[in-house]
Structure formats: C-alpha cells, structure tokens
Amino acid sequence: MADPGSTASADPELEAALKRVLDVVYKEHPLGANQILSLASELQRIGVHRLVEEHLGRFRRREEGK
Numbered sequence: 831m832a833d834p835g836s837t838a839s840a841d842p843e844l845e846a847a848l849k850r851v852l853d854v855v856y857k858e859h860p861l862g863a864n865q866i867l868s869l870a871s872e873l874q875r876i877g878v879h880r881l882v883e884e885h886l887g888r889f890r891r892r893e894e895g896k
Contacts, residue, residue: 855861861869 855866855869
C-alpha cells in the first residue's frame with residue numbers, strides 16, 4: 831500500500847495547502863477528535879470522487895478520439 835503522505839511530499843503545492851489546513855484545524859478553529867475523523871473521511875470521499883471523475887473524463891476523451 832502506498833504511503834498516504836507520498837502524494838503530498840511529491841507535490842509541494844499540495845503539501846503547503848495541507849499544512850495550511852492543519853494550521854486552521856489546530857490553531858484557528860480547534861476541532862475535537864471525532865470532528866477531525868469526520869473531516870478526514872469527508873476529504874477522502876471528495877478526493878476519491880474527484881479522481882473517479884478525472885479518470886472518466888480521460889476515458890471519454892480517449893473514446894471520442896477513436
């Protein structure tokens with residue numbers, strides 16, 4: 831299984847954005863443990879949805895090009 835942080839460390843802009851999110855979560859708007867777990871779950875769901883949409887878009891473009 832891939833290291834969950836490997837994508838962030840490979841993309842400096844993503845890593846910077848994640849650090850800003852953590853600053854908000856820990857400093858500006860402290861969340862409880864359950865809230866952090868809910869946020870992580872929702873972000874993962876959104877990320878997976880986005881990846882699926884990107885792959886479907888690529889597939890459609892490839893099919894249109896045939």
